Amino acid sequence: MAGARSAAAAPAPAPALEPVYVWDLVVRLSHWLIALSMIVLTFTGIDIASPFLTSAKTGFTHGYVRIIHMYAAIVFSLAVGVRLVWMFTGPRRSGWRQFVPASKSRLVALRDQILFYMLLRPHPPSCPGHNPLAGLSYVAVFGLYAIMILTGFALYSVSAYTSYMKAWDVLLPLFGGAQGARWLHHVTMWLLLVFAVSHIAFALLTSRSEKNGTLDSIFSGYKFLPRDRKAGDD
Ligand code: HEM
8 A cells, every 4th residue: 555655756767868960060159259259349339339438538449349349340240250161061959040040840840839839738849959939030030240341341341441351332222321321230130139149048948847957958069868868850
């Protein structure tokens, strides 16, 4: 009797997990270069827009802030460029299909993820890489990166002194001139900050609820997934 009671109280055995290599080195490095350069670009960009580091007595401070902005802009643009190329040349889990739901199984997983967020499904679909809704939202984020890079280079052309940097002035008419480019560059920064805050919040939430190492995975590359997951889940 006592034995039966203790058996009933025993917790269900935890599913056997295995480490799965999800994010390769290029994905992790470009992620961190983009994140770190964005912090520098935001800090220096806000000072360029409305100087808080500079005063009449601080000499060349604004010049240094601009130089740091430009070096960080080079890191940012290259990291975004490398990640875009990697989407078409890298391994499967870094590929564009992780972002655009182009297969039936990704479309079904996208629907299930939305149902999960609407509390109409008890569990999220099993996706070792990006969940399809997150992947789709990153398409919009890459669009914002493109706006930052194009408006940034257009703005640079105004004060550039080399012909290859002046050449970016062809972009200015697209934004209605330098003031339009400046406005778009500034507003898009705030959109990216909204994304950054929600991205960190969702990463923390998913890591806590799924308990599969989501947060660690962007450092180590590994998630911990059930050994018995379906073959199609990969
Ligand atoms: C996430 C990335 C970036 C952020 C958050 C950012 C932010 C900003 C902000 C807030 C400003 C001030 C705009 C204003 O005057 O209201 C600015 C100016 C500027 N940014 Fe960026 N930026 C980014 C990427 C880039 C890139 C990729 C370039 C490419 C060259 C660039 C080049 C410039 C230039 C040339 C200016 C004007 C500097 C001046 O007028 O002295 N930025 N940026």
